[in-house]
Amino acid sequence: MTGPDPIAEWSAAHERVCGLVEALSADALERRVPACPDWTARDLLAHMIGLGADVLAGDEPDDHHAGWTQAQVEARRDRSGAELVAEWRALAPDLVAWMADHGSRPLNDVVIHEQDLRSAVDRPGARDTAGFALVRDRMAERFGRSAPDGLALVGDTWRWGPLDAPTRLRASDFDLGRALTSRRTAQQLRSWTEAGDVAPYSDAFAGLGDLPAHALPE
Structure with missing residues (x-):
C-alpha cells in the first residue's frame, strides 16, 4: 500500500480528540457547535463515539439519518466528558480491527467532526494532517x-x-x-x-x- 494509512490516521485523530476533550472544562463542553448548531461539544463527542459503537454493532443506515445520530447523543446524555472519552478509548481497538476488515469509512466522521469540535472550543489545529488530506480527496x-x-x-x-x-x-x-x-x-x-x-x-x-x-x- 502506498500513501498514508487511513486506519492509522483514524487512530491519530481519535487520540487528538480524546486529548483535546480531556483538556477542556465542563463549561467548554457545553458550548454550541457552529457547524452542528443543535449540538453542544459534548453532544458532538457523544455522536462520534456512538457512530463507532453502532458500526461495531452492525447498526449503520446508509443515509446516517438524523434520528440515528440523535439517538447516539441521547443514549449518552448523562455522561461526563471523562466517561465519554473512556468509552471511546475502550471501543477503539475493536473499531480499528473492524476497519481492517471493512474499510476506513469512520475516518471521514472523525476528521470532519474534529474540526467542528475545534471550532466550537476555539482550539484550531490538525489542518494539514494526512488524515485531513485523505478525507478532502474522498469528499x-x-x-x-x-x-x-x-x-x-x-x-x-x-x-x-x-x-x-x-x-x-x-x-x-x-x-x-x-x-x-x-x-x-x-x-x-x-x-x-x-x-x-x-x-x-x-x-x-x-x-x-x-x-x-x-x-x-x-
Whole structure:
C-alpha cells in the first residue's frame, strides 16, 4: 500500500480528540457547535463515539439519518466528558480491527467532526494532517459525482479539476476541504470565485447538509 494509512490516521485523530476533550472544562463542553448548531461539544463527542459503537454493532443506515445520530447523543446524555472519552478509548481497538476488515469509512466522521469540535472550543489545529488530506480527496470524489462538469478548485498545494475550467475557485487547502464537507457559506464560495459562476454547484457543495448561514469561527 502506498500513501498514508487511513486506519492509522483514524487512530491519530481519535487520540487528538480524546486529548483535546480531556483538556477542556465542563463549561467548554457545553458550548454550541457552529457547524452542528443543535449540538453542544459534548453532544458532538457523544455522536462520534456512538457512530463507532453502532458500526461495531452492525447498526449503520446508509443515509446516517438524523434520528440515528440523535439517538447516539441521547443514549449518552448523562455522561461526563471523562466517561465519554473512556468509552471511546475502550471501543477503539475493536473499531480499528473492524476497519481492517471493512474499510476506513469512520475516518471521514472523525476528521470532519474534529474540526467542528475545534471550532466550537476555539482550539484550531490538525489542518494539514494526512488524515485531513485523505478525507478532502474522498469528499472531492463524492462532489465530482454530483457536480456539473466545468469546475476547478485551486488551493495552496492541492487542486481538483482542470485549471482551464470555465468556473474556478481559489482558497486555502483547508478551506476547500471544509467547503467539500458543507462547512462554508454560499457567500464564501462566491468570494473565492475567480472565474465563472459557482451557483450551479451549490447543491453539490451541500452534499452533507445545508450550507451554514454564517461563516464558521475557524
